[in-house]
Amino acid sequence: MVDTTIGAAGVIQPAEVKDVELYHPKSWVTKYVFCQDAKVIAIQYAITALGIGLVALVLSWLIRLQLAFPSSFSAIGPTDYLQFITMHGMIMVIYLLTALFLGGFGNYLIPLMVGARDMVFPYVNMLSYWVYLLAVLVLVASFFMPGGPTGAGWTLYPPQAILSGTPGQDWGIILMLASLILFIIGFTMGGLNYVVTVLQARTRGMTMMRLPLTVWGIFMATVLALLAFPALFVGCVMMLFDRILGTSFFMPAIVEMGQHLKYGGGSPLLFQHLFWFFGHPEVYIVALPAFGIVSDLISTHARKNIFGYRMMVWAIIVIGALSFLVWAHHMYVSGMNPYFGFYFATTTLVIAIPTAIKVYNWVLTLWRGDIHLTVPMLFALSFIVTFVNGGLTGLFLGNPVVDVPLSDTMFVVAHFHMVMGMAPIFVIFGAIYHWYPKVTGRMMNEALGQFHFWVSFLGAYAIYFPMHYLGLLGVPRRYFEMGDMAFIPQSATTLNIFITMAALTVGFAQMVFLFNLIWSLFWGKPAGSNPWRATTLEWQTPETPPGHGNWGKELPVVYRWAYDYSVPGAKEDFVPQNQPPTPRAA
């Protein structure tokens, strides 16, 4: 461990780290495969997450094709359809968004932004990735097992999740639960690193209140995840017991095909509590890093300091704390004591306050800024619009009376895709365009990026706006086909075809993005060390891409907060965090 001195004002990290303490890769394998350097682990996480995310993207096309042209594809039967929606949802939420924000961006940015050489427990950090990869492989394996993956819906509600009517009852559900358990174990290893690195490895002068908001967002999200994932873990373990060992934690007495099953007395509601105790914080596990990253993108690309930094930090903390108190708004239709309904509706709506504060602060940051409409900025702006949009429909759903008719309709699908699907994905894209130059030393192609942005952004609205309307008509979610239902007009079918076309177009734009990622690696414009002229520490590394140990001989010293843009009287329109103040002229 590093020896720290305790000065008058607290702990001061030593400027130089003894060389032996750094982990040194000795061969190709330890440098690129079993590597303990957080930057490499970050890239491994990101590639794996994007890879499995691609699978989920393809599944979404299949879902959309079925919805637009019911039963015209012999390859998509009702069973397949349920499996597709389940796997699509689960992969997107857990294996893509959570893994990419925390494992990907967390690993890359935390050590660099706080001015550390690496994560505090590099070995555990490496294990974290390999356990994550194993979780992904187990998930993928379920596609190839007899019976295929589970079709229980990403919420995996028992009893149906483990009954024989549900696809993937043999192996699918078992592998799904096993994969989630592995994911959680792997995440916990990584999460300990992210939290403790922020707590203990900040460089000299980097107080908590000087951290870039990206770090605050990822930090708080990790804390939420560490405390929320155990609920999913418990739920998964108990359901696995029910499925394999015949216990009745969640399974009530059931007659199936005229036969009494061996189960009895279990409580499906108990699972719902556990699932949503994890599930609601999970949406903020995804949202908080997005909040943080967007704040930094906006400030950098509008050349203005973030408005209300302090309030932004407080809002992140308050949102994090509140998100543990609202879980049952996902269970209004499961039946509950009216007082509970009232309580959960209130807490749900209260979260809107700190969230709204953040939105105002972003807008005020933009106000009279020197806005550069670069690709990262466009994505950041689109996040704000889309997030507000989804948040507003959330306010509808937060009220039990409104929620009951809308629950389990396309309206909910539209809500969460806006707020947790599109909005965070936009941030991920923006962040990739923004930090790609640091990771690779080259810029991504601007024209392709603009194309990618406009198609994705407009396309997302073409997809999800009409879906709200379908939901209001009463079109249910998770249905293989509608058949001839009186309340669904012909126009709904036309609308479905339109949505599918939009979805396929957006899907195509993602291929352009992937092409850009690879193309720019070889032929992108050389970026230099600080192409966006940003203040935060990761742009001030002696080498780009940052070398092993991040900083040369000495760790940087931080003299100011992360948002000194357009400071009056300064030579440049940005002042890096590690730039010493000029001595006052005599």
Add this chain to the structure above:
Amino acid sequence: MSITLLLLAVIGAIAAWWLSQQRLMSKPWLEVGAIDDVRGTGASPVPAATVGLGVFLAVVVTLFALLISAYFMRMQTADWAQMPAPKLLWFNTGLLILSSVALQYAQVAARRGRMEDVAGGLVAGGLLALAFMAGQLLAWQQLNAEGYFLATNPANAFFYLLTGLHGLHLLGGLVALALTADKVWRGLEPGQVRLSVRLCAIYWHFLLALWIVLFTLLTPWVGDFATICRQLLT
């Protein structure tokens, strides 16, 4: 879920206390440091590994709090039939206490630099912990022999689940213990093993406390007590 929320509130209180030390009211935009004024970061003087263990224990507390919440919720259904706790568990508890004591001994020895005693304490602690786990397995076997199978009743299922998960945590601790013992074997200086020994001891005391909580819950009279409480409330 109220138990979980209660424990989360405790964790939250610790976090709030820590946050209150971080000058959340400061105005960073006005505070440009002077050149020679290298301020502390507000990080705690505790080594990172200790903080890491603390965070990990918070996760484990949450995990078991959720299980215990589930336990109380499931207990309310009519099919619940508490099974007698095997007498052997008392003996096992004794073993775990001794194991904790041995590690405490090792920790004190490490602080005083008596490496021989450190090695002794670690080995004794490890063996006693292994004996505890063997005892737990034996208890499972006794229960099975008496017909209290895992799937016959939710009370049984919880018993196996809770003791099993506790055992797995102890197993993880044994790996850390083995690594620490290995350091002592290789003849590292007291200064280089002190921290590892200390962390092992903390983890052991934690698992002991956790076991005592679980043991209390799993004995039949808690079920009766919970029923009485519920009747009083309704």
